[in-house]
Amino acid sequence: MSGHKWWHNQSLRTTIGVAEGWQLFQELYDVTPRDRPLLDGFRRDRLTDSLARAVSTDHFAPLLTGRDLSPDTAETVLGELPVLEKTTLREAPESLRTGLVDEWDELRVRTSGTTGEPVAIAHDASLLAEATASNLRMLSAYGLEPGLRVLRLTADTRHSPTAFETLPHFGAATVLRINVATMGPSDTAFVDRLCADFRPHMVWGQPLEVLLALIRQREGLLHLPTPRMVLTHGDTLDRSTREAISAGFDCPHRDVYGLQEFGRVAWECPEQPGTYHFDEERVDIGTDEHSQLLISSLVNRAMSLLRYRPGDCGEVLRDGCPCGRAHARITGLEGRQRGLVVDAGGALVGVKPLRLVLERQPLDRWQVRQEEPGRLEALIAPRDPRQAADLEERLVKELSAAMHRCDVRVRAVALEELATRTGKAPHFQLLATQQAIGRHAVGETVAW
Ligand SMILES: [Zn+2]
Structure with a gap:
């Protein structure tokens, strides 16, 4: 063209x-x-x-x-x-x-x-x-107008603490993105001021990112203004996550369903949750x-x-x-639910940096397990078993760099060890699952 x-x-x-x-x-x-x-x-x-x-x-x-x-x-x-x-x-x-x-x-x-x-x-x-057309219809059903301001939450450690974006195809929205995984006490005044001045109509994130924002609020690290609605996408909502989100925000919460193969394909009815x-x-x-x-x-x-x-x-x-x-x-x-890594300082961080490193490797399959805070074990099934030792050595370095506040071990295993009967062994087996984080967000004691 x-x-x-x-x-x-x-x-x-x-x-x-x-x-x-x-x-x-x-x-x-x-x-x-x-x-x-x-x-x-x-x-x-x-x-x-x-x-x-x-x-x-x-x-x-x-x-x-x-x-x-x-x-x-x-x-x-x-x-x-x-x-x-x-x-x-x-x-x-x-x-x-x-x-x-x-x-x-x-x-x-x-x-x-x-x-x-x-x-x-x-x-x-x-x-x-x-x-664009579908988003306009959805936003209209949710009582929002083009030109809305969206506070987008992220838990990806590679993202900067704050950033501005625009989303022309999403109701010509202006977006303030804040990183709820990496923020610390020294960021609070700055981020709070940005969010207050921004006056978001919508808080938007994956369920885990929204839960993490609620945990930051409980910790006194973040004070979000009340939006008109919370929107989640990406992972399947379980009951405790829904309850934690509606307890944490004094506004409606809606969820959307989509996948990269098709884009967003479905959005929650405003009247039939x-x-x-x-x-x-x-x-x-x-x-x-x-x-x-x-x-x-x-x-x-x-x-x-x-x-x-x-x-x-x-x-x-x-x-x-x-x-x-x-x-x-x-x-x-x-369908999908994910978890977060608990680093040595007890902070909850996203798994994407680990995923990006592992997906690049010549592996038949891999799995990252966490059984205690600050420690991770990556099990890898190399495509060529002769490369096992080299891969172990290289991945310890790369994964440690991606998750620098964790002690990372890498162990090559036979493919059978990573396969389940259904063939759907998850890539991550973590302590901080979505359900556990949901319970943590409403103040329950959890295992880390
Ligand atoms: Zn309906």
């Missing part, structure tokens, strides 16, 4: 997507909640188009060639496709590419899934426009016989993801919602 070097500037691409997204919001996303027939018509057309695109992929061609792909049969054809596993995306991503979007025009997102190797997902520019309306304009969601979600993109022109099983469980509610919105909902979400 453009040969200019700025074409891959993220801010510019986002700004360009926003204008299109506003139009999409007005014409579609803002109308469909009250117009089921319009929504159904759109869905059918988009599904038909996405099946037609899938025919040009190596993976789906043998499954779709020769079939009647007209709008009337699209739903049936989709339902008969075999499940698309993560392993296909991980091991043969090229087989899912349509070839319809010039590589130069692709938007690439890398996942760092809770299990398995990172994967690169190719999207086309519609990702931004659709996200625990149920999430999904954007039927851009995804189809069903379940398999084990209640695992099967998600299909109706909009991605670069890569065909149809009946993709991300590993999260849930139930789809297709009957109307008491709130009056036409969109189907998912409920009973179960």
